[in-house]
Amino acid sequence: MGWLARALAGPILWSALFVLIYALHGAGCNLGWTDHPVLFTDLHHAAMWAVWLAGLALHVVLVVILPTGTGRARRVIVAGSWIGLVASTFTLFPVIATSTCF
């Protein structure tokens, strides 16, 4: 079962990131975070970028440290960790690409 946990760790991290960022998006709009400037942006964008980038960094760590074993078992772990990284990169890149609350 440890093997299965390694194979699923990447997608599970994506799920957690997706839920967290979607929740942050909703909460931030409700709490008016776009009205609070932070450096060159606002609190809403800064919070989502921070979570997204931290998540991507964690994904990279998983891609590097998770693979173990040989043959098919190893390939599935590698695939799982890359699925998580690609999914988090592509599905959550709107945090840097679109407006937030309208």
Next chain:
Amino acid sequence: MTDASLTSGQRETTADALADIAANPPQRALGLHRELDRVWADLPGWRGFFTSVNHGTIGLRFMATAFVFFAIGGVLAMLIRAQLATRNGAFLDNDLYNQIFTMHGSIMMFLFAIPLLEGLALWLLPKILGARDMAFPRLSALGYFCYLFGGTVIVLSLLFGVAPDGGWFMYVPLTDKTYSPGINADVWLLGVTFVEISAMAAAVEITVTILRCRAADMPLTRMPLMGWYLLGTSVMMLVGFPPLILGSILLEVQRAFDWPFFDVARGGSPMLWQHLFWLFGHPEVYIIFLPAAGALSTIIPVLSRTPILGYGALVAAVIGLVFLSFGLWVHHMFTVGIPHMALAFFSAASALVAVPTAVQVFAWIGTMWEGRVQFRLPMLYIIGFFATFVMGGLTGVMLAMVPFNWQAHDTHFVVAHLHYVLIGGFVFPMLAAVSYWMPLICGRWRVRGLGEAAFWLIFIGFHGTFFIMHLTGLLGMPRRVGVYPGNPEWEWLNLISSIFGMIQSAGFALFAFDLFMQWMFGRRSWRNPWQAPSLEWAMPMPAPSYNFASLPGPRQPDAGAMLPLARGEGLLPGAPRGWRETLVVEPGSGRPQHVAVLASNTALPVATSAAIGSFFAMMLAGLYWLAPLGILATLVVAWKWGAIMGTDRDHAPVDVAPGLQLPLHWQVRNTLGYTGVVALLVADATLYGSLLFGVGFLTVVAPNWPAPASGIATWPMLVMSGGALALMALGALAAWAAEARRATGGALWTRIGLLSSAGALLLLGGIAFGLDDPTRHARDALRGATLGFAVVHGVIALMLALRADADARSGRIGAQRRGAIPPWQLFQLFWLGTSAASMALILAQEVL
């Protein structure tokens, strides 16, 4: 050909595995068959119908019943096409038309697609995994009767003119009491929830069977691909159905008791229903697709005479699909007015999900390219799948693009898309699967020609019907309209769709006739007619009730081992103790762990289903004050399930193979039941998470927040809440201590646990009286729902504590036997954890 590499799961026998598990000495095959048949056969006649728990019988019943509902849904589709054939169709009035299209969608999704895949999984899984039955035979039967009773009530409502009429996704406020005052919506809410008990039962069972009931030394990385697809499906069901169940409960409570979960004026939101529904609704379509894809991964290599290309890539694609499909649901809500960033998240995820789907399609095409394709009947349906599903997938990517979606939403373009992916992606592969496995089901070969004619009628009829709908949709024809007097430009297109719809129906009727002819008059089939390598063909045809006379191991890895298995050379030959025994393995590696003794014929499932049905019937009839009697009846019958499960003495280990002795499940902690409870709690946690989502969503998004001042922040309420949590914690400690002290019986601790849980429940009852009026505001209604969740789980924990106490006092607990203690521990902890979280949430609401 029995090349093990042809199977979608390559079975490699290692020297170590061979050295570990020796073959049993051969016996007379007929003697073994008679011994097993005495133990595993169903009772004759009507007694057999009501008492069978055998996976083969139940699986076939699910499939047959699903096809009956398919026929009903198909007739409804023809009524729709008759109405839409002309723009001022007078065939159906508006009210009846609303009921018919709602029922068409609901029957197809809930009473055909899910039960058909459940049936195929129940019938097929033990055979391809090398087991004798599913993990929980009685649960299979319970699921069937809940499906049969619930489905019958839903369909009967049509005959009485009170069928659901709010669309298959039942949006509020249309389905609220204000705009749907009759019982139509209640039929859907209660009927579908009743049927979903069957889906949850199947989900738990399929998960546990795949993880624990495989052939000896069959690791996950070597199991048939169908196992991976069904594991993905069952896990998706565990996580995907609870949001719908919660939503249905909330809407029914709003309709019955006016708790305003979805009423904007009192802090609710119709968007909450949409989120809860589509959180289920999108994974639902992948739940429907995955088993069909599993059938394709099984059949294509066999009919291409070559191993599947890319086993690892397909496993990765399944993993990707299982997870990504939970990130798409808002693409059904692109037009509700949510911000651009949220639109973009779901648009990106909806586009990305095409990648794992494409990986599978290319793997299948590559397999066919590598091999020598045999254009037998199943392959015709597979070609039909490719042509149809890929087109549906492409229109899906189009719909994932928000600007296009805004034009096509709620038009017939979406109707075309969904039929292309569902019929192309599910029905065609299922027809291939039925054609493929029919010889194993009935032992007969089909009448030549009928099936091919049926295929062409279905294929041509389907495309003629639904391709046109892309055009009518792009021309602006909305969904769910029965007449379109102002749009003559749609009329000839609809007429063509309707004509081809009749052709398609004729095709399906001919397919059913072909099956009937094969079943009744087909000539005896020869062994392994497809020359497939997988284990389900390593048995006589039709398949016997027990599947294998002895269970496959590393020395009997594929269909070529039929004779050695029949002679008892595999593991656990025969039924020497007169019990229904199967092997239980470690989930990852497949190492044998113990022998499970499974349930035999019993009327408990039908009795339990009737008891549950009585609760739903009383709710439907509006007899709310009587409904608790149905719950009581269910608890009484459920008690009996546990009462016949234990044993009051230790049993000697069982000889499974030379040099391999394994304990029986009564003397093991990590039983199938324990794994099943873990799986069930995953689903339960998802339901609780959906409830928390509801709280968060309404707090942040719904208008008319904050709620009016609350009157619950009093010392008595705080003391009762803290006291209840403390008693729940004491119960959890007692459950742990009961196991630790089991050698001396553990009776003191089971009694402490029982009393503390009862006390906690009483305090929860007291808290109920201190809550604000739940009809006042959505926040108060959600607090009521949260308390209800705690009470329900308290009752379950109490029942398990009572069971453990009864076990302790009747000698069923000992040094090697734990009785009901392990599941009690799990539920007690879950109850404590969720109650503590609820209390923290309510405290936060009061303080912040």
